[in-house]
Amino acid sequence: MFIDEAEIMVKGGHGGAGKVAFFRNRKGASGGNGGPGGPNKRTGLNGKDLYLKMPVGTTIIDITTNQEITIDEKSPKYLLCKGGIGGLGNVAFKTSTNRTPKNAEPGREGQERKFKLILRLIANFGLIGLPNAGKSSLLNKLTAANVRTADYPFTTLEPNLGVYNGKIIADVPGLIEGASAGKGLGIKFLKHIEKVNLIFHCISVESQNIVRDYNTVVNELKSYNPQLPEKKSIILLTKIDLIDKVEVEKKVKELTKFNKNVLPISIYDDTSLNQLKKIIGV
Ligand SMILES: Nc1nc2c(ncn2[C@@H]2O[C@H](COP(=O)(O)OP(=O)(O)O)[C@@H](O)[C@H]2O)c(=O)[nH]1
Ligand SMILES: [Mg+2]
Numbered sequence: 001m002f003i004d005e006a007e008i009m010v011k012g013g014h015g016g017a018g019k020v021a022f023f024r025n026r027k028g029a030s031g032g033n034g035g036p037g038g039p040n041k042r043t044g045l046n047g048k049d050l051y052l053k054m055p056v057g058t059t060i061i062d063i064t065t066n067q068e069i070t071i072d073e074k075s076p077k078y079l080l081c082k083g084g085i086g087g088l089g090n091v092a093f094k095t096s097t098n099r100t101p102k103n104a105e106p107g108r109e110g111q112e113r114k115f116k117l118i119l120r121l122i123a124n125f126g127l128i129g130l131p132n133a134g135k136s137s138l139l140n141k142l143t144a145a146n147v148r149t150a151d152y153p154f155t156t157l158e159p160n161l162g163v164y165n166g167k168i169i170a171d172v173p174g175l176i177e178g179a180s181a182g183k184g185l186g187i188k189f190l191k192h193i194e195k196v197n198l199i200f201h202c203i204s205v206e207s208q209n210i211v212r213d214y215n216t217v218v219n220e221l222k223s224y225n226p227q228l229p230e231k232k233s234i235i236l237l238t239k240i241d242l243i244d245k246v247e248v249e250k251k252v253k254e255l256t257k258f259n260k261n262v263l264p265i266s267i268y269d270d271t272s273l274n275q276l277k278k279i280i281g282v
Pocket of ligand 2: 137148
């Protein structure tokens with residue numbers, strides 16, 4: 001299963017107690033600091049650091065403070081929770097009048113924090129569009145991905161990734177009218193296109209109203225994140241093998257009103273696929 005959100009509780013180690021001990025001759029305190037401290041003023045060992053491995057692209061949000069950081073290649077290591085400070089041993093409590101104090105500190109609790117983890121896939125390109133627009137078929141055609149495709153909606157229930165020429169392409173499923181209100185798969189997967197450099201907005205020639213279908217998807221993007229429709233995008237008019245050239249031209253013309261580049265394409269037409277590969281390959 002594809003998990004892209006999780007909540008975790010992290011707790012730093014306990015500091016460990018300081019030691020109450022005395023030198024053999026009973027001439028003075030010898031308990032070292034935690035944790036836990038040893039005799040002969042030995043300071044206890046520090047606990048081993050615990051590292052949690054997370055994929056690059058994971059955002060870590062402190063649920064209490066809303067403070068957030070995102071793991072990227074440049075800053076791969078963060079301290080989530082500090083371990084507790086060790087307690088002072090009885091040596092620390094020696095005074096000129098009391099050489100043999102019998103008290104030591106217990107050591108402190110480690111820090112405890114709750115985090116929400118959100119994974120946004122790091123993809124260069126994102127395929128979006130209504131169900132059945134041909135997104136998964138294109139991903140399969142361009143890359144070694146082997147995603148199930150079929151002529152009914154919601155064959156793809158999770159985002160899929162493929163690699164072409166070292167570039168990662170994400171197939172983001174399930175956008176329909178009302179997705180932002182939770183219909184269908186909802187818009188939970190849209191976080192995965194927030195970081196792509198270029199969006200391919202797929203519309204099938206089978207659409208009865210390509211302008212309306214285009215707007216439907218853009219509106220859902222907008223409800224999720226008002227900046228998303230501002231992202232660089234290209235319209236892919238898909239499955240052009242199903243209609244004749246004149247009809248394709250007409251539909252391309254209809255789509256030019258959105259001031260986007262429109263690329264007519266079919267998985268059965270290598271010339272059009274090569275044009276798409278050129279865009280991805282650079
Ligand atoms: N004729 C034709 N059918 C296609 C083309 N691309 C996809 N399809 C078919 O359209 C249906 C939906 O495709 P799919 O990739 O699952 O769409 P998705 O829901 O957007 O991922 C499948 O039956 C595909 O075989 C194409 O270029 N030409
Ligand atoms: Mg699909």
